[in-house]
Amino acid sequence: EIVLTQSPGTLSLSPGERATVSCKASQSIRSNYLAWYQQKLGQAPRRLIYGASTRATGIPDRFSGSGSGTDFTLTISRLEPEDFAIYFCQQYGSSPYTFGQGTKLEIK
């Protein structure tokens, strides 16, 4: 089973700042099958990024994903108030598909 470790666990930033979330895998992820999801309180997760760097339909271009192999990053270029939420990475290249433990992005 591939273990995904996200850092930091909590990120405290202000609107307008840049956010960077890391996701490290215990082994290389096939074909960069890595997705990022956003979850707001009381809501279902929403897919932001798939294939490590492809934005899902309707996702603002301030969200970007990068990386390959075992190291991946989600970047939010300029934080908007609605971006404060929990972010999860997920690998879907090797069953069982696994999620990172989550990164909480909170307002500073």
Add this chain to the structure above:
Amino acid sequence: EVQIVQSGAEVKKPGESLKISCETSGYNFNTHWIAWVRQMPGKGLEWMGMIYPLASDIRYNPSFEGQVTMSADKSISTAYLQWTSLKASDTAMYYCARHLDTAMSSLAYWGQGTLVTVSS
């Protein structure tokens, strides 16, 4: 438009059985994988497994195999997750989500979740 609507919240006692549903519309149910994801209170997401309705192909996360059963009814485009004997540790929010296209694809569409509470 793809829509996924899950059944309502459930409160059960330990040892009881339960079947929750995931009703879909707006796409070909038969040819897309549906996954189930657990979220225990205050915790992260756990992929439980997935089902391909057309072939009734089911792939369980070993951590959940034998604990739950996934199924699908093609005639009504609905997937199910069931337990025969609930435990307090099954208390969680359960989401169903449709894979984008193949088995190796991201979870593109999500249901709203079904909260299952197991308490004596």
